[in-house]
Amino acid sequence: MSESALIQGVGAPLPISNLDTDQIMPKQFLRIINKAGLDKGLLYDLRFDENGQARADFVLNRPGYARTKVLVGGPNFGCGSSREHAVWGLQQYGIQVVIASSFGEIFYSNAMNNRLLLVILEEADVQRILADVSSPETNQVTVDVESMTVRSHSVQAAFTMSGRHRHMFLEGLDIIGATLAHKEEIQAFAAEHWLQRPWLQGVAQKTREKLGARLGSQPGNS
Known part of the structure; x- marks a missing residue:
């Protein structure tokens, strides 16, 4: 089983409904010829103020969330434009999983094809996990692709994914690797x-x- 199939680490709450790809990766960070440095643009207007100073109250700037691997978001996460940079920025920052009750369709495809795991759960389960990760004392989350389960401090929930995507994560393949296998x-x-x-x-x-x-x-x- 690949490292991308069992993910354990800090979960951070980001309960924003309809968080779009322009918020995830603002347009000024798209003027590049490669993928380098996109972690600096991730959620920029939420992480930094108009003077470029880190907002102390934003969750990813708080000490207990310095090595976040799992984001727990609101419904329709990743709606908006099709920019793949949003996915690359999340990965470069260290995010390996996003949990929400629904995702923008194009964002979902971009993420899963790049091996950024998106987990869809019932909104009630998402809310319970959000409550867990809102405290640094209970913010550890485990996501197991093989058993297709999510575990937080007080929640164990099952999720589903396509056979193709599950195979890609178990074998550590992105969409190019999955294609080259044939x-x-x-x-x-x-x-x-x-x-x-x-x-x-x-x-x-x-x-x-x-x-x-x-x-x-x-x-x-x-």
Whole structure:
């Protein structure tokens, strides 16, 4: 079982309904050519004031939540735009699991495909876990993908997930790794496809070459 299949650590309460991806990762942190440094932008306007000073009352800035691995959120967590940076920022910060009663659909796909575990529970169970993690003395949470259970100080609850996603977490695979696991079948399918339809192979390259030759032969292009 991979490390991403059994997660134990500090849980932090973030009971904000409809927390959107612009709040999770504000737009000014999207101007990058790679994924580096997104942890600095995570929940920026909640973590910092207008002068860039840490807000002492925000949960992730409090000493008892310095190494948070699990966020317990409000319903419709991750709604809004499709920016994958929201997922990457959470992961870079150290968040491995988000628990809520519902998630934005695109955010859910982005997260699970990148191996950020999203756990959907009944709102009543989420509220009980929120109560537990609201105190540093009882904020430890365990999430077990193999048994599909969540345990906090006073709660043990079962969750469900698709067979594909469960397999990915148990094997430590993201969506690329899960795809490459079928590399031989993909190559066999491609070989059979080109054998049956050889006239389609390389069409785009041949078209580009023809267009290039035509443009090169026009007056003034020599």
